[in-house]
Amino acid sequence: MSSTSDAPVAPPQPSLQPNALSPNGATDTNGLPSSVFTLPQTAQLEALYTIIRDKYTSRGDFLFYSDRIIRLLVEEGLNHLPVVQKSVITPTGSTYDGVGFEGKICGVSILRAGEAMEAGLREVCRSVRIGKILIQRDEETMQPKLFYSKFPQDIAKRYVLLLDPMLATGGSAIKAVDVLMENGVPEDRIIFINLISSPEGLKTFSGKFPRLKVITGWIDQGLNEKAYIIPGLGDFGERRYCE
Numbered sequence: 659m660s661s662t663s664d665a666p667v668a669p670p671q672p673s674l675q676p677n678a679l680s681p682n683g684a685t686d687t688n689g690l691p692s693s694v695f696t697l698p699q700t701a702q703l704e705a706l707y708t709i710i711r712d713k714y715t716s717r718g719d720f721l722f723y724s725d726r727i728i729r730l731l732v733e734e735g736l737n738h739l740p741v742v743q744k745s746v747i748t749p750t751g752s753t754y755d756g757v758g759f760e761g762k763i764c765g766v767s768i769l770r771a772g773e774a775m776e777a778g779l780r781e782v783c784r785s786v787r788i789g790k791i792l793i794q795r796d797e798e799t800m801q802p803k804l805f806y807s808k809f810p811q812d813i814a815k816r817y818v819l820l821l822d823p824m825l826a827t828g829g830s831a832i833k834a835v836d837v838l839m840e841n842g843v844p845e846d847r848i849i850f851i852n853l854i855s856s857p858e859g860l861k862t863f864s865g866k867f868p869r870l871k872v873i874t875g876w877i878d879q880g881l882n883e884k885a886y887i888i889p890g891l892g893d894f895g896e897r898r899y900c901e
């Protein structure tokens with residue numbers, strides 16, 4: 659008879675797995691805030707990132723493979739929404755005790771690159787409401803400045819998935835959250851979703867908003883002297899929208 663020590667051990671939940679130290683240079687997550695979550699660092703995921711990082715990848719392939727990653731990120735973001743008990747009747751007449759989402763959600767994309775993530779959200783959330791926010795650097799103060807925003811009227815009552823593919827210094831994302839909170843959205847009802855983050859940006863962002871969860875696909879080595887993410891993938895918006 660097998661001892662209890664031979665019993666299979668349940669694998670860790672994907673949302674609780676830290677970034678692995680990748681042979682391609684992904685950064686160890688030691689020291690990062692507990693509010694930061696990553697996708698499981700599988701060979702498949704690294705292959706997808708290798709494709710979209712390659713400067714010779716065609717625009718068509720960049721669209722296809724970045725969309726695959728975005729879909730994974732949105733699915734993981736939904737895992738962090740609160741649920742309540744819900745019972746349903748199955749076609750066999752049986753009762754199934756399951757769960758349902760606690761409240762309504764909406765997406766908010768940070769223009770322009772964040773718009774690329776809207777389709778992934780719509781694919782998994784039917785008829786989801788989506789707001790938009792445009793933040794650019796003020797040429798005089800050199801600080802992020804709000805230029806445009808449009809949200810669902812009841813956004814203060816919803817859980818918000820904030821969408822932006824890249825987190826470098828964190829300035830634009832911080833300004834976006836400030837605007838959402840000014841519109842009545844509680845900090846702990848916002849989930850920030852992005853493809854690639856810098857450790858510096860994560861620490862700055864999460865340091866200001868410790869109750870806000872961040873879902874990122876990959877944490878890179880850091881920022882260079884121009885505040886570009888290294889190794890990064892270049893300008894996501896240009897690669898997405900320009901030939």
